[in-house]
Amino acid sequence: MENSRLMPSVREDRSHFVKNSVLYKEFLAEREEILKHKWIESEKAGTDIGFEKALLDWIVKHRSNWRDRRIKEARTETKVAS
Numbered sequence: 001m002e003n004s005r006l007m008p009s010v011r012e013d014r015s016h017f018v019k020n021s022v023l024y025k026e027f028l029a030e031r032e033e034i035l036k037h038k039w040i041e042s043e044k045a046g047t048d049i050g051f052e053k054a055l056l057d058w059i060v061k062h063r064s065n066w067r068d069r070r071i072k073e074a075r076t077e078t079k080v081a082s
Contacts, residue, residue: 026070033066034058 018024038054049057 029070030063030066033062037062 034051034055037058038049038051041054041057042049
């Protein structure tokens with residue numbers, strides 16, 4: 001019975017840890033870029049192109065440059081903070 005009272009706290013701690021992780025933040029930032037791309041390309045097409053098509057198109061056309069820019073920005077922030 002004691003363990004059942006502790007479980008929500010453990011779940012909340014894990015959830016907080018995940019939401020504050022760098023990996024999760026990068027996932028959210030990348031997802032936001034894909035959604036922007038989906039909107040732009042859907043507007044051009046005059047119809048919703050769907051997330052999967054937008055994802056594949058964004059990966060092929062923009063992901064490597066986006067990631068390079070993110071890495072450069074992170075390095076700049078680290079240098080400024082030092």
